[in-house]
Amino acid sequence: MKGAGWLIFLLGSAGSLLWLWRRNAAENQHMAEMLGLSPVQDAAWEDVDEPARGVALRTQRPILRGSIRGYTATVWQRGYYLQQNDSRFYLRTPFYTLAFELPAPAPVRLTFEPTGLQEDVPPLASLWPVVRAGDPDFDASVRVTSPQPTEAGASLSSELRRAAMDFFARFACDNPTDYPFDVRRAVLGWLEVEDSQVTYTTFSVPEKLSACARRMQCALPLMDALAQAAMSV
Numbered sequence: 001m002k003g004a005g006w007l008i009f010l011l012g013s014a015g016s017l018l019w020l021w022r023r024n025a026a027e028n029q030h031m032a033e034m035l036g037l038s039p040v041q042d043a044a045w046e047d048v049d050e051p052a053r054g055v056a057l058r059t060q061r062p063i064l065r066g067s068i069r070g071y072t073a074t075v076w077q078r079g080y081y082l083q084q085n086d087s088r089f090y091l092r093t094p095f096y097t098l099a100f101e102l103p104a105p106a107p108v109r110l111t112f113e114p115t116g117l118q119e120d121v122p123p124l125a126s127l128w129p130v131v132r133a134g135d136p137d138f139d140a141s142v143r144v145t146s147p148q149p150t151e152a153g154a155s156l157s158s159e160l161r162r163a164a165m166d167f168f169a170r171f172a173c174d175n176p177t178d179y180p181f182d183v184r185r186a187v188l189g190w191l192e193v194e195d196s197q198v199t200y201t202t203f204s205v206p207e208k209l210s211a212c213a214r215r216m217q218c219a220l221p222l223m224d225a226l227a228q229a230a231m232s233v
Contacts, residue, residue: 027209034213037066071100106230110146
């Protein structure tokens with residue numbers, strides 16, 4: 001009887017794993033269809049520096065590639081670690097990043113974050129100097145940072161500020177009560193002008209990639225505006 005019990009347990013576990021794999025594969029395919037991108041098969045993880053944030057390591061792999069709005073686009077699955085053997089689940093759980101490739105390196109690096117990210121998940125908030133736009137509504141809802149604050153401030157046009165406020169005010173098309181309180185702003189995500197790309201990063205899990213794709217769709221106008229601003233400085 002004991003052996004039969006173990007067999008039933010193992011078969012049940014295998015069935016659960018197969019169901020999870022199929023569900024996650026379906027979510028990945030749905031995400032690809034929603035964004036008009038193609039899956040990347042068996043991509044390796046790579047470790048990269050994360051100069052803007054107080055984390056020890058960022059690890060990532062590409063999962064989707066293609067073209068969006070005339071930009072070469074990639075969706076990356078990412079993980080963040082404060083230190084080796086870090087146990088904070090919301091840093092170890094994958095994040096997802098939509099990246100637009102720029103035609104040349106951006107002259108100014110900057111980030112757009114929802115105000116409060118630095119309190120909710122301090123290691124994921126930018127360490128760069130804060131840039132004030134002089135617009136009280138914008139400065140209250142969007143935290144802009146840059147290692148080149150003067151140049152970054154000059155790029156914050158009224159159109160770009162309005163696009164950012166609209167995006168963050170809508171909670172990126174999601175219901176914030178669907179997520180634990182301490183990760184809600186991480187779900188909302190942040191945008192960054194990295195060396196030769198503009199990125200939008202959001203917290204997610206494999207079984208919610210459709211919701212993740214909706215947030216990315218909502219971020220497209222702001223990503224486009226940020227890319228244009230980054231190249232016109």
